[in-house]
Amino acid sequence: MVQPFPVRESSILSLSELVSRLLGLLFLARFVAELGLAESAEFRILLPLIGVATTLGSIGLPQALTRLFASAVLEAGRPVPRSLLRAAWRGTGCAAGFALLMIGLLSALAVQDGIEKSEFARLLETAVPLLLLMCVTGSLRGMLLGLGSTYSPAFAQLVEVGVRLAALIFLLPYLSVEHAQAAEVGILTLTAGEAVAGLFLGTVLWLEVKKRGVVRDKTPGSLFSVLRMSFAPTGQSLLASLGYALELPLAHELLSRSHGEAAASQLIAEYATIALPLLCAPMVLTDGIATAHLPLASAERAASGGRAFAVHLRRIIGAVMMIAVPATGAALVLAPTLAGWFHAPEAAMMLLLLAPAALPLYLQAPLSSLLQAQGRSRALLYAGLLGDAVRLGMICAAFGLWQAGRSGFALAFAASALVQTGSLLWMLRQYTTLTVPWRTLYRSVQAALAAAALLLIALHAPKPFSFTALPLAWGAGAMLLCGWILMYAQEITPQTLSRLPLIGILFDTRRKKGV
Structure with missing residues (x-):
């Protein structure tokens, strides 16, 4: 079951x-x-x-x-x-x-x-x-x-x-x-x-x-088993740290040759200090999905031998779509405003270029948890190594050969995210046939468009009621609108909401009263 x-x-x-x-x-x-x-x-x-x-x-x-x-x-x-x-x-x-x-x-x-x-x-x-x-x-x-x-x-x-x-x-x-x-x-x-x-x-x-x-x-x-399963995630984390440690100095050196020292420092600050942290902020949700799925999928693999794997994979892809697609839409609309909060309006273009890579980026942690549950910890190491190699190679090509600017960071980041996520999906295919939940993707795009429209209204509202004056209220409204659309499309069910902390208590109370 x-x-x-x-x-x-x-x-x-x-x-x-x-x-x-x-x-x-x-x-x-x-x-x-x-x-x-x-x-x-x-x-x-x-x-x-x-x-x-x-x-x-x-x-x-x-x-x-x-x-x-x-x-x-x-x-x-x-x-x-x-x-x-x-x-x-x-x-x-x-x-x-x-x-x-x-x-x-x-x-x-x-x-x-x-x-x-x-x-x-x-x-x-x-x-x-x-x-x-x-x-x-x-x-x-x-x-x-x-x-x-x-x-x-x-x-x-x-x-x-x-x-x-x-x-x-x-x-x-x-x-x-x-x-x-x-x-x-x-x-x-x-x-x-x-x-x-x-x-x-x-x-x-x-x-x-x-x-x-x-x-x-x-x-x-089983000390050997514990250490054997530990080394692959550890190696992946060390390689990721090493990759990012090499990425910025390499980009700075190549950009300095073509754009000058000041411009290189400016572009790296836009990428590493503003655009990338803003893009990764919603990943707290997907990281929670990954952490919660690891013990569940591990226990079910021990009990059923992986028969439930296809269901978990489809659920994870669908859940990440419902987070990543609206987040991409919000980033595309709010990029100038968010960059303005950091007093760096030039960083808006960097965020606009990085935003389309949100979906493959957000998928990495949940897919990795499924591979770990299947005993394929080393697959994470291979995928991470390949992603780092692609990112560093694209940086050399973009800044060294093509002398690109902001677009060079976007190309390197998107190529790395696509290759690493694609590698994880390819490794998962040996356990089940990969089926993309196209209906969920379509409904997520609808939710993203509605949220983007609401945020555009918020940006052009009178100043006392604009997004700049009331960012939390408009942000919560956009999230509720996305949730309502996904609920209306039955992508999110009342049974799902009833399992949420605090909100679930409200649903249980309403059900007992016959509401």
Whole structure:
């Protein structure tokens, strides 16, 4: 039997990710405002190194544990195998060792302008507890998602960012720059948030395991299986980080030769700082779909051997269409206004050129989760490597041979997104016949056109009632209009809405009253 689309789980994870990002922006704004842009530069330099060092413990291992726990514990209340718990904690230890090794190698290879060697070593020592905690909390999240717990990892994410912000507000007066570096203050606040989140997740996991019980099994510890499934997502993340790390310096060098230093810096700022983050903002929804589908598809594969795979694939493609197509329409209409908020009106053209690639970009995370559930983790690595190679090759061709400007970024980005998503779909075809939900695409285009029309009215409305004056109200109206059109077309059903948090309570109440 095919399980329903995980609407509740997807919405919970997406909402927590959205709120966490907003709180994270507030944290960074407060951090820079209190300590200054120059003083916070060291913290910005160190953050990418911490992220790369913990890729195994925060990305690869949690996803592997989610798959294993979902496959082994198929029913609610079923005991947890002792061997799986043992392998999870051994894997966490390996991830912590990997993080410490990576941070040591990166610190030896990195060129840190403006930071003395002794100061940088001190910062790394301060970051060691944070590295270890990130590996532990990552494993706890993965295990809880595999056991079917969605609220606790989502709530822990909010707790983590909230504690960071509270620590910055209340501890900063006692940690002045004279007593501690700005980067140390930032690391300490991150560590406080990670510690509280880890304590909460550990308590929830202990209660869940205590309620289910632990069964002694004769299966030896599957540490090798855990690590084998972890390395592919870790490798994909590292390759993606390396690809983007090479992309901007390469583009800057080639653009400087043809357009000059100032123009090159301007174009890269439009692309990397404004247009790309705006285009990726709705991906919190598709990332929630991907995270929610991983344990569900893994459990169903263990139970049915993949017979439900075609249904999941079609549902995912349809759900992403209903998000990506209206988002593309909104980006095309609002590009000048959104770029104006950043005081960079030239970036509007960059966003207009990137917007058509939203659908293949948004599909990547959900399709990757299905491949992981089928045991094809290495496919993610191959697709990511191919996408990075295409993007770097197109940058060399666009800026080196054709001397393109903004269109060069759009060509490289679109080619990479199409090739990577196409590779994922081609790998998925071996499990089922790929059928495109054309009806859903047609209805999504209708919803996008209606939302675009409403937003155009909002842009030309009298000033007190225009989109510029009331962006949240008009944005919510456009979203509700899209939802109503999709509901009228029966792409979104009342049964689907009844599984949403809070909204589902309203639907249940109305159904009981006979409304």
